Amino acid sequence: MIEVFKTKNIGFCFGVKRAIKMVIKEAESNDKIYTIGPIIHNPQMVGMLAQKGIKPVMDIKNITDGVIVFRTHGIKKEEEDFVKQRGLKYIDATCPFVKKVRRHAIMLKKMGYKVVIVGEKEHPEVKSVLSYLDNDGIVLQKPEIIDFRKIGVVSQTTLEKEYVLDIVKELLKEAKELRFFNTICDNTWIRKQEASNLAQKVDLMIIVGGKNSSNTTKLYETVKKIQPKTYHIETDEDMDKDWFKGIKRVGITGGASTPDFLIDMVERQVKNF
């Protein structure tokens, strides 16, 4: 019999829970709900919401009716402008922590700082923040010196603190003034701590979450370093019985956008093996 252990912070984080609640409530009275890009980075949850009439669209230009949802990672400024100019109905499900990144970035730009966003160039959160600076900002993915003397720094919410600080340290070398906001989401950090602790006590770790989810992928990378037998899966069907041969203790955790029901299904399946 395999013993299963889960981390304390599991299931949706605050921002995702809030967003899902908002759209489900809206779906009660509306049957045409569009999210600009997937509302969260979890294909299974997005699939379930689609059955309730909540559908991701990549280009909002063709939408003329229904309700538009600003997803957790934030949308681009030009998309927000478009929605408002057209007078379309919308609900803003942007994570409040992501909005804080944006708010700090806008304020820094206004105050004359060259804004640096530490983050992944292609991540929607980073693209969103950058768009609110009218793309007048620098995205850094690795330590680099930039030729500005007054530098303001924010970071993508789901990054590792050490990774972010290494980049800030490099910027300090040439800055005359540097202002840094630690906008890393505490929950991401707590999940990593809990998962790292759990990984030391089990024979195998399962990380449940979207393959397109930045925080889940980073959680996997962190845990994998501690427990080489770590797997990143989206659903119970991704698991292979062979993984569990001779395994007695299994740890399960998930990303910020992983719904409880997927965790439960994985847990049941592991116990069945």
Next chain:
Amino acid sequence: MIEVFKTKNIGFCFGVKRAIKMVIKEAESNDKIYTIGPIIHNPQMVGMLAQKGIKPVMDIKNITDGVIVFRTHGIKKEEEDFVKQRGLKYIDATCPFVKKVRRHAIMLKKMGYKVVIVGEKEHPEVKSVLSYLDNDGIVLQKPEIIDFRKIGVVSQTTLEKEYVLDIVKELLKEAKELRFFNTICDNTWIRKQEASNLAQKVDLMIIVGGKNSSNTTKLYETVKKIQPKTYHIETDEDMDKDWFKGIKRVGITGGASTPDFLIDMVERQVKNF
């Protein structure tokens, strides 16, 4: 015959030159001039000024007439208050770069930051800045984590950048917001660069300057690492003929408060050996 090389930036720095000019001008029309503490950290220059009637006092409480000079490192807020309340005549010879440290520190405090001064607890510049914060600031001499989330950092003007940045990096770990002003004086840095370069090309280095001078002492420490045969002297009389046995090339440099005449005397003496 010993060949002598000097660094390009030698003699008084901008702030010291300015201060000396101010007091000498004042001495033309006034025979009672008091500086609160030595106006600069060079005993020989301070001795020369004393002959012109410019005398350091440690406690201003007994002064009732004459002119009071605020020295290059800055004076304490309570001393400034005392002078102004008494209606005493004064001239402010505080280095403008030191005043910038103070200005940034006061602004940071007003804006709700916990102010950290990276510097030597006993240095008059640091004590001065701290006094203008009503002593509500933290002086750090080594990397330490402090329990404040909004941190504003300035540094003593004469420190090494790497030393300051190591302390800032540690503070970054727990700060939610950190605002850093690089208030290190460029001239200090340039002198170190020039002295380090020169040290690689000579057989022996002489650093001329007050033993109580922070920037001279640090210059000595930096150069000593490159050229083990490095000596910190105040005047030509501190030199020993034996140092120069078998030496062909000698480098000479000085701190920000070392007058040209001391450098010249050292140069002449070295050539005599």
